[in-house]
Amino acid sequence: AQAAEALTGKLKALGIDQLPAEPNTYPALNPYDLYRSHVAELLSKSTGIDSKIIYPALQRTVKTEHGDLQMAAAALRQKRKDMKEFAQEIGNGFPESPLVEKVVVMDALLMFWFKPQPLTSLVVPAVLKSGASYGFNNFQGLRDPSDPSKGRKKMIVEFSSPNIAKPFHAGHLRSTIIGGFLANLYDAAGWDVTRMNYLGDWGKQYGVLAIGFDLFGSEEELVKNPIGHLYDVYVKISKISAEEGDKMKELKAKIEELKKEEKDTSEVEKQLQEVADNGVDEAARKYFKRMTEGEPVALGIWRRFRDLSIEKYKKTYARLNIRYDDYSGESQVKDESMDNAAKIMEEKKVSENSEGAIIVDLTKYSKKLGKAVVRKKDGTSLYLTRDIAAVSERYEKYKFDKMIYVVASQQDLHLAQLFKILDAMGHKELAAACSHINFGMVLGMSTRKGTAKFLDDILETVAEKMHEVMRTNQAKYEQVDDPVKTADVLGISAVMVQDMKGKRINNYTFDMDRMTSFEGDTGPYLQYAHARLCSITRKVTAAVPEIANIDLATAADLTLITETQGTDLVRQLAAWPDIFINTLKTQEPTTVLTYLFKLTHALSSSYDHLQILGSERETMLARLALYTAARQTLNNGMRILGLSPVERM
Ligand code: ARG
Structure with missing residues (x-):
């Protein structure tokens, strides 16, 4: 108003x-x-x-x-x-x-x-007055834009969702970056956003993990580095399990051979039984059964793995400015909800029995959707079953108007099946409220360095590289207060910008040299543009201290901006709120990023023509107002993307 x-x-x-x-x-x-x-x-x-x-x-x-x-x-x-x-x-x-x-x-x-002059006089003060919220439009998430008292619409963004004791792969990295961006975007658009992490934390493999921990685990290592240690344990125990599998195959083949020769197989069969009974697989199955039955000791160990992993995840996500409202996960889906869903599917004839398993034949809706198993012969639930039940639970808990799943396009079929099944169950509105935000693959990442398996390692590697790049300019390097911290922020920006540059669905190649470069459309370049604007303000206020007390929004005479470079810059500033609205339509980080690069290009062409120091006082104020507005706009856009704008680098 x-x-x-x-x-x-x-x-x-x-x-x-x-x-x-x-x-x-x-x-x-x-x-x-x-x-x-x-x-x-x-x-x-x-x-x-x-x-x-x-x-x-x-x-x-x-x-x-x-x-x-x-x-x-x-x-x-x-x-x-x-x-x-x-x-x-x-x-x-x-x-x-x-x-x-x-x-x-x-x-x-x-x-x-x-017309340039009215545009400049309208836009620059508006940016300065709106400040950190310039461009954001928090009417978009209102239930009724003409009556804010009716409240905001509720959204769940489910993103990242790694699997405990397994590598945090490129798919999780992209989900984290894109999901973080979407959550920020809808936040700034006035939605009431819940950030949810749906951990892969349930299934027989957590029985395998517990067995493995018994054999190879170390309390000390677990506390020090839960994610890495659990992964190591998992790799070791999986190897044994695979060896046992091979052994069993071998014995089975031997039995067949003996049978052909009509010889006695009982000795080998005994051996086979021995391996099966005492193997990792059987132990894990029993262990997971104890977990599903709620046996406190089994559950206690598993919960410790989970809690310690979450604690560690939280720290890593914090580096990316991400905080979750809800650490959910496959383990959190209640049996009761799954039974309930099974009942509805049966009553509505959505599901059918197929050789003891329960399946949903989705080919009647579309060939591509295929047939989906929702309950195995042995009665256990599946990934899809848990997702079906989780939707209703989340609705009960949050009454969301919209829910976004940020998951790699490898899971297109899974999510299409999920939404179709909900629809067939009669949850039409729920199904319509859900959407899948998908994305392509990152190529050439796992081979870069053996350690780049976990998010932390990836960020560490890039930060080191960034530190190296910074050191190549010794004079500048010496002026940065905390170069390690700055290298970390720049490294994260490098990774994120590379990820968000193209359309989500495109694959891209993880290119360390390109993304850490200060030239070209990279994260460090964007950070550099921001730091440069901060340095302009620092220099001007150092030279003319009284400027710090002037309200540029009202005091600057913007008709003094007459250079085309200045007007072009104002045009870019004027576009930001419209780009923001458009981004809600595209749901593509590249919409914001492409804009920010245009803005920074307009900035670099203006510096030579709109110098501040050495100009007349009034001109100085007008130009400072323009650059301050540019810094604010760049800063706002970067924050929507999830970047932390640096003031020096
Ligand atoms: N944990 C899964 C994976 O790593 C991703 C979960 C996606 N979300 C979901 N609701 N299915 O593949």
Whole structure:
């Protein structure tokens, strides 16, 4: 409301008496909403066409050579034979505006440019006033945007979800990065977001792990490095289990051979039984059975593994600015919920018996969905069974309006089956509220270095490399207060930016040299751009200390920004709130990242033309206001991505 008042005041001075605001737009938060509403209003008056039709036809352009807004005459859906002629007519009828230049018509396309001075005077103070929330639009998550008292919509973002005692692989890394980003995005859009980690922490393999710990475990190692140690134990015990498997195969083959020769097999059969009875597999099966029956000793050991792992995960996630509201997991799904789901599936004839197992034949909906087993012959549940039951449990607990699963595209089928089964069970709304955010693979990561199995190791390796890169500029390196910490943050930025650069579905190659470079569109480059803006403020305030006490939003005379480089930069700043809204549609981190790189490119072309030190005082203030607004916008975008902007590097 405050922003709207300030804006209305400014517009009045320009001769616009009423705030242009088409329905469902936020001109006080989003300059593009203001300009689109304004142009739609003018065009509606001059053409007689409903502004509701004009508004969506006005598109933000990719390049300023094509205007700030453009509109295809055909998009107005009027019955006209000659669209070029129609465009020309609209162009001729477009009136003078205090905000927009004379329209340019190219064939059947109309191009609108914003007048630089009013744009600068509107946008820069707006950025400075909104500060850390510039560009965010927290009306998006309201149940009723016109009545905030009705509360916010509830969202669950399930992401990362590694498996205890197994490597944290590239799929988990991407899920962590993309999921963290989505949670931030929806948070900033006003949704009530619950961040959930659904651990792989249940199944016979945790019986295997317990048996292994008995043989190879060390209390001390467990406490020191639970994730790594449990993995080592798991590898060792799995090897024994595999050897036993081989041995059994061998014995079975021998029995067949003896049978063929019609010889006595009893001795070998005894041997086989011996291995089967005393092997890891059987022990693990028994152990897991004790766990499922809630036997306290068995459960106690497992819980310790789980708790210690979570404790360690928490520290690693903190390095990435991620905190979970709920450490859930496959183990947390109650038998009761699974029985309940089984009952519904049976009653609704969704499931059927197939040779003792319970399956759901999804081919009747789509061949691709195949048949899914939901209960094994021995009565045990499966990954899919637990997911089905977990949805209802989560709904009971959170009453979510939307739930996002951030999981690799290798699991496309699994999630498609899950959603279809929910739907078939009659949970239509629940199924519709769920969505799968998928992503492609990371290539060439596991081979980089033997240790890059766990998130911590990956981050460590990249931080070391980043530290090396920093050292190549000794003079700068010496000015950084805590180079180790900075190298860590830069390394994390390098990994994250590389991950978010392309569309999610694309595979990419883990390229240490490229991602840690300060040149090109990398994480360190983005950080460098931010640090440089911070250093500008530091230098100016050191030279002219009284500037620190000036409110740039009100005191700076922005009409002094006349250079095209300055205006181009303002144009980028003006676009951020619209990019934000668009990102909610694409759900792609690259939408934000591509924008931030454009912004930083506009910045680097402006430095030579808009120097601060050595300028007149008034010019100095105006330019400082512009750079401060740029720093704020860059900072806000970086934080949505989950990056920690550095002030020095
Ligand atoms: N733990 C699983 C894995 O590593 C991912 C879990 C994805 N989420 C889910 N609700 N199924 O493959």
